[in-house]
Amino acid sequence: MVQFLTLGIAGVQLISLGVATALMLVNTHYLRRAARWRVSIAAVVTVGFGLSFWGMLLANDIPGLPPLSPSGWLIAGAITLTTLWLGYSWGIRRQTQLAQIYARAIDQWAILLCCLELVLLTIHSLIVYWGFSSPTAPVLIAGAVTMAAIAYRSWPNPSNWGLYALGWNLELLVAETLGMIERPIINLAIANMALGVIAQLAGDWWQRRTGQHHIRSSWHTIPLVYGILGALLRWGTFTSSTGLFFLTLAVIAIGVGRRQEKFKPLVYLALLGVSVAAYEILFYQLRQASGAGYAGDGLVAMAALGTAIMYAYRVLSPWLRGYLRFSRQELKVISHLHWVWSSCLLITASAYPIKSSLMVGFGTGVFLIQYAIFQGRNHQNQRLGEIWVYLGFLEVFGMRMYWRSTAVAQMLSGPLVPWSGAIASVFAYFIYILPWQRWGWSKRPWFLVAIILPLIPIWENRLVINPISLLIAASFYVLLAIVNRQIRFTYISAALIDWLLWRWFGELQLxxxxxxxxxxxxxxxxxxxxxxxxxxxxxxxxxxxxxxxxxxxxxxxxxxxxxxxxxxxxxxxxxxxxxxxxxxxxxxxxxxxxxxxxxxxxQLVILMFDYPISKWVVGLIVGIAFIWIAATFETRREQMNTLFRNWMNELRGWE
CATH class of the missing domain: 1.20.1310 (5 helical Cullin repeat like)
Incomplete structure (x- = not known):
């Protein structure tokens, strides 16, 4: 309480703090046999008085030394911090109880001083990046000394808070250093990405060195914080290299996520980040491309990139399974998702104008179709295998605009269009007879494709289809009916023949x-x-x-x-x-x-209206018929009843 009375009187306050420190040293010495908590409180107060005395001495200017500047205070704090932790290291190794109590008290004050030092360095870094100040060498020295002190205190078994403090200090040191360079923000973003990679590799090294499967959480958190901070710092810039920031963040997340099974969702998110980074790089190239402006070309390029990523997962699957610690099925799911995404992009692109990417779209479609169809080969679940084949053929239908740009399709679009039904029937026949089951596929989807294939060009070219082409297609379905003993295939033949006859009747103007x-x-x-x-x-x-x-x-x-x-x-x-x-x-x-x-x-009604006299003739004939029936009905009733019953009985046996 006496110290409050000396506030504002520099010399008296300095003497008062010195005396208080000495008295507390003596008091703590005599209290060493008291309750442990009493001794601990006394030691904390003693160290606090000592630090206050040292701070007041620095504030009142040490004789022979110039007054301390703000950066000088940072250096003084760093030196004090180092001294405290050296004292802690000496005291904790002593066997006496009082020495260990003082060591813990010194450690507590050192931690408080370390936090204050880091906060002040953070404020100075913010001031530098806001443009109100510039980085100086003393601040860098203070940061380096503080970092050395933290490292000394944390070795050889760093705690979470020690690692967080090291990471924080390193970030401030890099920020101050890069503040001297032009365009510091983007450089700081790059540096953070590098720090994230280094921290992630250091965590892997520490895990191997200690042989521990579960290491401290700070080894996982610090690399991610560096990476996220780097990605945020580059926010608002869009250049050819900005996609690399996302890619680096994804690599860091993969390195962290693969360490433990419970971090696997982080790996999934990181793999999504890899794809996002690749698309960001592609977007920049599309924006810079000369003559850009066709949405279809951009969508085709995106589909091609997704297809490349999909095949990369398939080709690198043996290595990725070991590195990512994924199962084969998990990698398949990721590849399938890229297939769905790329297929949707490619089919959507066909609805927009495409200037120069038709052949790229065709090649991309071929790879996507091949992927889907081969997924159905030797599939453990036959039903799913068939679905994959169906999806492959649906994609064939969806990318018609691309394969129509090929030389073969352009030839077919000329004089061979009227014969497209016959050509499709020939292809369908070969699809039907090939040994798909021996090659690992289910027969059913190929059989269904063979049935549908001739009908598509017939319907698309229905106005110009050649009659002989229709007959060939009808014959194909008759052949299918005979070979498979399925008479219902001939219904399609009947429909085609009906259509052929209707066209012929129309040409004859019937x-x-x-x-x-x-x-x-x-x-x-x-x-x-x-x-x-x-x-x-x-x-x-x-x-x-x-x-x-x-x-x-x-x-x-x-x-x-x-x-x-x-x-x-x-x-x-x-x-x-x-x-x-x-x-x-x-x-x-x-x-x-x-x-x-x-x-x-x-006809009788027409006859009576056209020839009036004929109605008398008809009436006379009808009258004579009724008279004859009436005259013979009674005599022939039994005969007629028998005849009627026999006829009805026979009629019931008819179809």
């Missing part, structure tokens, strides 16, 4: 709808006749309905679509009736009979 309905109706009747499922007993009604639809479609259109409908409809209905009788098919008999009766009735 306008009667009956011409166009007959192929469709016959196709429906063909399906009803040969479909395996409809031939089952429980599908009998559905088969009957389909026959009614097919034959009814032809008969109804024939009945109402021609001025000579009476003759045409009559002939068709009679043919349908005879078909029903000969084939024992009820649907044909019902439709033919109904059509014939409607046609006869319709």
């Amino acid at each position: 306008s009667n709808p009956l011409w166009y309905v007959i192929p469709l109706g016959l196709s429906l009747l063909y399906i009803a006749q040969v479909d395996p499922q409809l031939r089952q007993l429980e599908q009998k009604q559905q088969r009957h309905n389909l026959r009614l639809l097919g034959s009814g479609l032809i008969c109804v259109v024939a009945l109402f679509s021609n001025q000579w409908a009476g003759i045409v409809a009559g002939v068709i209905s009679v043919l349908v009736i005879f078909a029903g009788l000969s084939l024992r098919v009820r649907a044909f008999l019902f439709v033919g009979t109904a059509t014939f009766l409607i046609d006869v009735g319709y």
